[in-house]
Amino acid sequence: MAGEIPDLEALERTGTGKGAARQARRDGMVPGIVFGGDTDPLPINLPFNKLFKMLKAGRFKSTLFNMKVDGHDDVRVICRDVQRDVVKDLPTHVDFMRLRRTTKINLFIGVEVEGEDVSPGLKKGGVLSLVRPEVELVVTAGDIPESISIDVSDAEVGDSITISSVTLPAGAKPTIDRDFVIATISAPSGLRSSENEEDDAEGEEATEEASEE
Numbered sequence: 001m002a003g004e005i006p007d008l009e010a011l012e013r014t015g016t017g018k019g020a021a022r023q024a025r026r027d028g029m030v031p032g033i034v035f036g037g038d039t040d041p042l043p044i045n046l047p048f049n050k051l052f053k054m055l056k057a058g059r060f061k062s063t064l065f066n067m068k069v070d071g072h073d074d075v076r077v078i079c080r081d082v083q084r085d086v087v088k089d090l091p092t093h094v095d096f097m098r099l100r101r102t103t104k105i106n107l108f109i110g111v112e113v114e115g116e117d118v119s120p121g122l123k124k125g126g127v128l129s130l131v132r133p134e135v136e137l138v139v140t141a142g143d144i145p146e147s148i149s150i151d152v153s154d155a156e157v158g159d160s161i162t163i164s165s166v167t168l169p170a171g172a173k174p175t176i177d178r179d180f181v182i183a184t185i186s187a188p189s190g191l192r193s194s195e196n197e198e199d200d201a202e203g204e205e206a207t208e209e210a211s212e213e
Contacts, residue, residue: 008065013043032094051091062106078105101142106175108134109145115153121185126157132182136175145169150182160184
């Protein structure tokens with residue numbers, strides 16, 4: 001996610017209060033507010049259709065945005081609350097917080113794989129499965145990594161790569177305390193089938209020997 005911070009374009013909302021918010025909704029907009037930092041809160045409007053599409057895509061509250069509002073400097077923000085209509089479950093108001101460089105936030109960071117060309121497990125026909133193509137980390141807003149890397153150069157068939165084997169950027173840590181799996185190298189389906197057949201054959205031989213006794 002963090003390779004490129006997505007832009008979020010908004011319009012400055014003239015007027016405040018319930019009347020201005022209702023008018024914004026009639027105009028196909030969702031009212032919001034940008035707060036925090038050393039600047040006064042900024043009332044904004046967001047196009048409903050664009051916001052609704054981003055909400056449906058998921059992880060809206062854990063995505064860092066570059067907010068662009070005409071007449072104001074771009075600022076990095078993260079969503080802190082989405083208010084919804086209790087009946088229709090549609091967004092009615094959004095709160096964004098400006099981020100200082102030292103602010104700690106939760107973000108999903110993409111995983112890159114290194115060493116695939118030399119992995120003994122993959123050379124034997126093993127299959128690499130990314131259990132977590134993204135990992136949620138606590139990071140500093142001013143030092144967000146583009147990605148984290150896992151190294152499979154020594155991985156054999158049956159091995160798992162867990163978060164404890166990953167060198168994380170300074171100041172970053174997983175949001176999950178346990179040592180979770182990021183990727184696995186499993187046997188190819190043909191090999192698994194032959195192994196299962198061998199196991200079945202051995203089981204039948206053992207049964208036959210037992211019956212003969």
